[in-house]
Amino acid sequence: PERTLVLVKPDGVRRGLVGEVLRRVEAKGYVLVALEMRTADRDLLGAHYTEHAGKPFFEPLVDFMASGPVVAAVVEGHRVIEGFRSLAGATDPTTAAPGTLRGDLGRDWGERVVQNLVHGSDSPESASREIGLWFPGLS
Numbered sequence: 001p002e003r004t005l006v007l008v009k010p011d012g013v014r015r016g017l018v019g020e021v022l023r024r025v026e027a028k029g030y031v032l033v034a035l036e037m038r039t040a041d042r043d044l045l046g047a048h049y050t051e052h053a054g055k056p057f058f059e060p061l062v063d064f065m066a067s068g069p070v071v072a073a074v075v076e077g078h079r080v081i082e083g084f085r086s087l088a089g090a091t092d093p094t095t096a097a098p099g100t101l102r103g104d105l106g107r108d109w110g111e112r113v114v115q116n117l118v119h120g121s122d123s124p125e126s127a128s129r130e131i132g133l134w135f136p137g138l139s
């Protein structure tokens, strides 16, 4: 079955929402196959967000993502990439649909970069690349 990389970002960890995010993933029926808490270094984050390198929000994004521990998970299930993006909701938490993680639990805090609680890979190619970055030992 398909796999995706899910991150509970530093804002989600600081706000005590790790359990709620993982609960919704599991309640949807997806399976956790790897799980780790760590503070990512800037090299890892630069590689993770390589598609955004050079954009004006890149440095604030990396600063934010390095600001505290994240919870990284590999999640498995048929169509899980699309399914987790649907659970997460739109990038902007102010307008993300209610019922989604970002819509229910997120808001704009007026920070330099929008803090939107979670990350999910956006394609099979991204998922494979990101899982390799975050869990290099995983088969």
Ligand code: GTP
Pocket (backbone or CB within 6 Å): 057, 061, 090, 091, 112, 113, 114, 115, 116, 118, 119, 120, 122
């Ligand atoms: P991720 O799960 O973090 O990858 O979010 P996403 O896939 O919904 O969005 P995307 O990959 O396009 O952007 C990554 C992160 O960069 C977002 O979560 C935002 O924090 C930030 N970001 C994206 N687009 C913009 C933008 O146009 N302006 C600003 N200020 N930040 C942005």
Ligand code: MG
Pocket (backbone or CB within 6 Å): 120, 122
């Ligand atoms: Mg993205």
